[in-house]
Structures are given as C-alpha cells and as structure tokens.
Amino acid sequence: MAAMAVALRGLGGRFRWRTQAVAGGVRGAARGAAAAQLGRKVAVVDYVEPSPQGTRWGLGGTCVNVGCIPKKLMHQAALLGGLIQDAPHYGWEVAQPVPHDWRKMAEAVQNHVKSLNWGHRVQLQDRKVKYFNIKASFVDEHTVCGVAKGGKEILLSADHIIIATGGRPRYPTHIEGALEYGITSDDIFWLKESPGKTLVVGASYVALECAGFLTGIGLDTTVMIRSIPLRGFDQQMSSMVIEHMASHGTQFLRGCAPSRVRRLPDGHLQVTWEDCTTGKEDTGTFDTVLWAIGRVPDTRSLNLEKAGVDTSPDTQKILVDSREGTSVPHIYAIGDVVEGRPELTPTAIMAGRLLVQRLFGGSSDLMDYDNVPTTVFTPLEYGCVGLSEEEAVARHGQEHVEVYHAHYKPLEFTVAGRDASQCYVKMVCLREPPQLVLGLHFLGPNAGEVTQGFALGIKCGASYAQVMRTVGIHPTCSEEVVKLRISKRSGLDPTVTGCG
Numbered sequence: 001m002a003a004m005a006v007a008l009r010g011l012g013g014r015f016r017w018r019t020q021a022v023a024g025g026v027r028g029a030a031r032g033a034a035a036a037q038l039g040r041k042v043a044v045v046d047y048v049e050p051s052p053q054g055t056r057w058g059l060g061g062t063c064v065n066v067g068c069i070p071k072k073l074m075h076q077a078a079l080l081g082g083l084i085q086d087a088p089h090y091g092w093e094v095a096q097p098v099p100h101d102w103r104k105m106a107e108a109v110q111n112h113v114k115s116l117n118w119g120h121r122v123q124l125q126d127r128k129v130k131y132f133n134i135k136a137s138f139v140d141e142h143t144v145c146g147v148a149k150g151g152k153e154i155l156l157s158a159d160h161i162i163i164a165t166g167g168r169p170r171y172p173t174h175i176e177g178a179l180e181y182g183i184t185s186d187d188i189f190w191l192k193e194s195p196g197k198t199l200v201v202g203a204s205y206v207a208l209e210c211a212g213f214l215t216g217i218g219l220d221t222t223v224m225i226r227s228i229p230l231r232g233f234d235q236q237m238s239s240m241v242i243e244h245m246a247s248h249g250t251q252f253l254r255g256c257a258p259s260r261v262r263r264l265p266d267g268h269l270q271v272t273w274e275d276c277t278t279g280k281e282d283t284g285t286f287d288t289v290l291w292a293i294g295r296v297p298d299t300r301s302l303n304l305e306k307a308g309v310d311t312s313p314d315t316q317k318i319l320v321d322s323r324e325g326t327s328v329p330h331i332y333a334i335g336d337v338v339e340g341r342p343e344l345t346p347t348a349i350m351a352g353r354l355l356v357q358r359l360f361g362g363s364s365d366l367m368d369y370d371n372v373p374t375t376v377f378t379p380l381e382y383g384c385v386g387l388s389e390e391e392a393v394a395r396h397g398q399e400h401v402e403v404y405h406a407h408y409k410p411l412e413f414t415v416a417g418r419d420a421s422q423c424y425v426k427m428v429c430l431r432e433p434p435q436l437v438l439g440l441h442f443l444g445p446n447a448g449e450v451t452q453g454f455a456l457g458i459k460c461g462a463s464y465a466q467v468m469r470t471v472g473i474h475p476t477c478s479e480e481v482v483k484l485r486i487s488k489r490s491g492l493d494p495t496v497t498g499c500g
Contacts, residue, residue, distance in 0.1 A: 040360055043156060044124060045146060047135035049301075051186040052171065052179050058117030059124075059131070062166050062336075063345040065113055070189035071209055073109045075377045078216020082379075086416035100217045102194035110190060132156070138307040141328050160359060163309075163318060163326075163333040164348065165302065167295035172201075177261030181269050182289040185210065195219065196287030199271055201258055203229035205376045207292030208241060212379040215250045222251040222284070224258060224273060230376065234388035237424070237441045244380045244422040244443075256282075261289055297337045307331060312339045322366055324355050342372050373455035375448035380422055383451030386439030386458050392428045401438070402431040403488035404464065408480040410445055425480050426488065427464065435464035440481065450478040 048065075050056040057065035077100070087094045124131050134146030134154060143157040169184035185206050188195065196219065200211040203225040214221040223245075230238035246252055253273065260272040264285070272283045297317045304311060310319045310327040317339035324332045332355055335341065335348030350367060357363035373385035392401045405426035413420045428439040437458050442450050457467065472479030 041128070041130075043130040043132060043158070045132045045134060045136045045144065045156065047133060047146070049135065049168075051168075051184065053183055053187050055187045055190050057190070058114065059120045059133075060113070060117050061164075064116050064120075066186050066189055068345055069116065070109050070113055071185075071213075072377060073112065074105065074189070074213045074217075075209065077105050078213040078379065081216050081218070086412075086418070089416040102217070103192065105217070106189075106191060113189075135301070137301055137303040138309075139303075141307040141331065159330060161331045162352065162355065163302070163331065163337060164335045164352065165298040166336045167297045167343070169206075169291060170294045170296050171291060172258070172293060175258055175260065177263075177269075178258075178289075178291065181261045181263055182291045184291050188290060195290070197285075198222070198288040198290055199224060199269075199284065199286045200290045200292055202292035202294070203227070203231070204292050204294060205230060205233075205378075207290075208245065208378050209376065210290060210292060211250050212245060212377070215245070215248065216379055220251075221249075222253060222286075224253045224256050226255070226257045226276065230382075233376070233382070234384060234439075234441050235390060236426075237382055237384070237388075237443055240422045240424055240443055241376065241378050241380065241382050245378060247419065247422075248379060258289075295336070295343070299337060309333075315339060323358065324351055324367070342369060342374070344372065344374055347372055371455065371459045373451045375451055377448070380443055381445065381447035383442045383447030384440065385451055385455040386437065387428055388439060388441070389426070389428050392438045396430065396438075400431050402429045402435060402464075403427070404429065404484040404486060405488050406480060406484055406486055408444070408477070410477050411475045412445070423477075425484065427467070427481070427484050429464045434466075437462050437464060437467060442477075442481065444477050444480075446477060450481070453478060454481060 046059055046061075048056045048058075055066075061067075063069060081098070081100065084094055084098050085096070088096070121131065132146065132148075132154065134148055136144040136146035136156070139145045139155065142159070142161075143155055144161075146154050146156070148154055169186055171182070171184070172178045182201075183191075183195075188210060195214065198211075198214055198219060198221050200207050200214075200221065200223045203223070207223060208229065211221050211223045228235065228238070229242050242252065255276045256273045257276055258271055258273045259281075262270045262272075264270050268285045268287060269289055270283055270285050271289060272281060274281050297315065299311060299316050299318065304318070308328050309331055311317060312319060318326055318333040318337055320326055320333050320338050324334055324338075326333055334351045334355065335345075336343045341347065341351075347367070347369065354363070354365050354367050357365065371386050373383065375381055375383040387395065389401075389403055403426055405424065407421070407424050409420040410423060413423075423444040425440075425442045425444070427437055428441070429435040429437050440451065440454050440458060444450070454467075457470075467482055468484070470482045472482045
C-alpha cells in the first residue's frame with residue numbers, strides 16, 4: 001500500500017514541496033524518481049500490510065516481491081528441471097533423478113528480491129525522493145496521514161497526488177478454514193520450507209503459473225477449476241495450456257468448488273469440495289492450499305471518500321479518465337488499482353512516466369492501452385498481443401475475421417524427443433485486405449521474447465502480408481510466426497488457393 005505527498009508537517013515544522021507523492025511499489029518508486037528528475041520535490045509513501053499468514057516484504061510492490069520477479073525465477077527453476085531431463089540426449093551424463101532443494105531455491109530468490117528492495121531505496125535516495133514507510137490514508141483532498149513505527153503521526157500534504165497501491169489476493173472468506181489455513185501468492189514465494197503436496201484453487205494466470213512451477217520442481221500439484229481457465233485470454237490457447245500441464249504431471253479437478261478446509265491432527269489439510277454439475281461431495285488431503293482466485297484493489301484503507309475520489313461500486317477500483325485523472329483534479333491513479341486497466345506492471349510504469357511528463361514536462365502524450373503484450377509463464381509459455389479470437393469475432397463478426405495458424409516443433413525438442421503437440425501459433429486478422437493483424441497468440445518456449453518482438457509490428461498496424469514478408473531467423477520458434485499460411489477458416493494455404 002502507498003500514499004503520496006509533498007509537504008511534511010512534523011515536529012512543528014512545515015516544508016512546502018512542489019510535486020506529488022506516489023503510491024508504493026516499483027511503480028510508485030519509478031514515478032517518484034521520474035518526477036524528481038524533472039526538478040520536483042517528491043515523497044513516496046509505501047507500506048506492506050502483512051498477509052493473513054504474516055508474510056511481509058520490502059519496497060518494490062507486488063511485481064518485485066510477490067509477483068513477476070520471484071515467479072519468473074521459480075519458473076526458471078522448473079524449466080531447468082526439464083533441461084536436466086533432456087541433457088542425457090545431448091551427451092551429458094547426468095544421474096537421474098536429480099533432487100530439488102526448495103530451501104536453497106527459495107533463499108536464492110528471496111535474496112535477489114531483497115537486493116532489489118535495497119536498490120529501490122538507494123535510487124530514491126540518489127534522486128532526493130523522501131521515502132516514508134508508513135500506512136497512510138487521506139485526511140482531505142491535499143493531505144494524507146500515517147503513523148510511523150514509533151507511534152508518531154505524520155501528516156503529508158501535496159499539490160499533486162498519485163495513487164498506485166495495486167491490489168492484494170482475494171480470500172474466499174465464505175469458505176470455512178480458508179483464511180486460517182490457506183496461503184496466496186503473497187506467501188508462496190517467501191516460504192522457507194517446501195509447500196509439499198499442494199492444492200491450487202483457481203484458474204487465473206497466477207494459479208496456473210504457480211501450479212506449473214510447483215509441478216516442475218517435482219511436487220504433487222492439483223488445480224481446482226470452477227469454471228474456465230485464463231478468463232479473458234483466448235480460450236483455444238487456454239485449453240492448450242491446460243492440456244500441456246495435464247500431460248506433464250499437473251492434476252486438474254474441473255467444475256469443482258471447495259466448501260471447507262480443516263487441519264487434521266497430523267497437520268495435513270483436509271479439503272472438501274463439491275462437483276458443480278452433480279452436486280456430489282468429495283475430499284482430499286494436502287500439505288498446502290493456495291488460493292489464486294483473483295485480486296482486489298488496495299483501496300479500502302485509503303479513506304478515498306475524504307478526498308472525494310470516486311470508485312467503482314462493483315470492484316472498488318478507482319475511476320479515471322484518459323489522463324489517469326480521478327474525480328479530484330489534482331489526484332491521479334495508475335496501475336492495478338484503476339478500473340479498466342490491464343493488471344500489468346509495464347503498463348503502470350509507462351502510464352506513470354507519461355503522467356509525470358504531462359504534469360511537469362510539457363508533454364501531452366497519453367497512455368495507449370491497446371495492443372499491450374503479455375505472457376503467461378506456464379511450463380509451456382503463452383504469449384499474446386491484441387485481440388483474442390473470441391474478441392475479434394465479437395467486435396468484427398465471424399465473416400470479417402481470418403485466422404492463420406499452425407502447430408510446430410521447436411528444434412530443441414527434437415533430439416530429446418519432447419512432446420510438442422501443444423506448441424502452436426495463430427494470427428487473428430481482418431479478412432478484408434490488407435488484412436490488418438488484430439492479435440497474435442504464441443504457445444511455446446520463450447513466448448515472452450517472441451511476443452515482445454512482434455508486438456511492435458502489431459502496434460504499428462502491421463498487416464498479414466507484411467508479416468509474411470518478414471524474413472524469419474532460422475532455426476527459431478519465432479520464425480514460425482512468419483510462416484503462417486494455413487487459414488483456420490478454410491484449412492487451405494491462401495498463397496496456393498487464392499482464398500482469403
């Protein structure tokens with residue numbers, strides 16, 4: 001959580017700064033540093049409310065501490081396990097099986113995160129940004145109040161305020177034992193001991209990413225899905241992600257919802273769930289239950305009503321305009337805490353930089369939220385940019401959409417004999433020439449790197465023909481994108497048949 005400020009009243013003193021204070025996290029720190037570079041005096045207010053299990057962390061927000069960074073590192077640990085299995089096929093004499101040490105991995109990941117925490121502190125200090133590790137809330141539209149560790153109340157007032165408090169994992173508090181015995185992504189990366197046999201509840205990208213690396217390092221992992229996986233993503237690609245995970249060891253309970261969690265005398269957790277179709281009840285025993293059922297914006301403790309900041313009555317997220325402005329002219333909001341914005345760190349960082357440039361740098365550039373690329377770091381990665389096939393059809397009509405697609409086999413899979421049945425790429429285009437690319441979806445190794453490269457072309461309005469005229473780098477997985485010739489609609493190669 002974080003607040004923002006520019007004037008500090010404390011010890012009888014009053015200092016008038018001309019800038020905004022920003023919310024915590026890497027986004028808040030980056031925004032503060034950017035404003036400071038433009039000659040403004042800035043304060044960053046950041047505080048971590050411990051999770052129900054007591055987990056807390058340092059400066060840097062969700063991404064650095066309990067999101068992108070530790071997630072990608074643990075994903076890498078799992079990928080290395082797969083490479084070790086491949087190694088004998090390439091001549092490396094590696095005794096199998098190779099055990100994995102959770103404690104060693106966790107310590108290395110946690111130490112790296114702590115180094116990033118320190119780096120953010122140093123950056124703020126170098127840029128003359130005042131940092132307050134306090135939990136703050138609004139007193140009025142220009143003032144926030146927080147209490148320091150010693151109990152001293154601190155009032156901060158600012159000409160401009162940016163809220164970037166993000167969100168926290170949602171707990172199913174209606175389920176008996178959920179809060180007492182379950183953990184979330186706020187906890188998994190800071191566990192000192194292996195979570196052991198784990199039930200992951202949910203089908204979000206957080207759920208599947210965590211389940212993927214847990215399976216990959218050799219843990220017995222089950223995912224409980226109530227409805228559809230990866231809601232909001234292309235559903236064909238989502239199904240293939242699940243198929244790959246299922247074929248590589250992750251177990252799935254489809255159409256099920258938990259109703260109770262109890263701790264048994266031996267310390268294990270007994271989970272009771274219901275089959276949503278038949279109504280039949282079943283139970284299972286696990287060492288860890290991980291809730292990954294979505295996130296809620298961190299707004300409830302900000303006292304936004306005292307500042308006059310409007311929020312959505314449904315989501316409690318902050319309502320903003322195209323300039324990131326809230327209902328109060330000098331208060332702004334960016335990132336996951338905002339209604340209708342992608343819950344992605346890079347978009348929040350860019351939005352914040354552009355906001356600061358508009359406020360203090362004479363710029364008029366607005367953040368463009370269209371065609372933002374992202375990747376789900378499941379064992380077989382899924383990268384995408386632009387519209388899903390469903391979104392394209394809903395927006396333009398089935399008759400106006402053409403989809404080119406292909407299965408492929410990465411070269412590195414061949415010698416090791418790896419299963420490549422879910423390696424797949426598709427490009428969603430308008431059917432009418434010049435066939436503008438509406439979306440690209442890539443399932444395979446290094447999907448993030450592949451998607452990032454093609455995102456620029458799609459952002460610039462690339463057509464199918466232009467992509468097909470792009471020379472591929474051989475032999476790479478990304479080369480498969482520029483070889484798409486098969487139309488999903490007709491099943492024929494349009495360069496041969498002339499259709500499409």
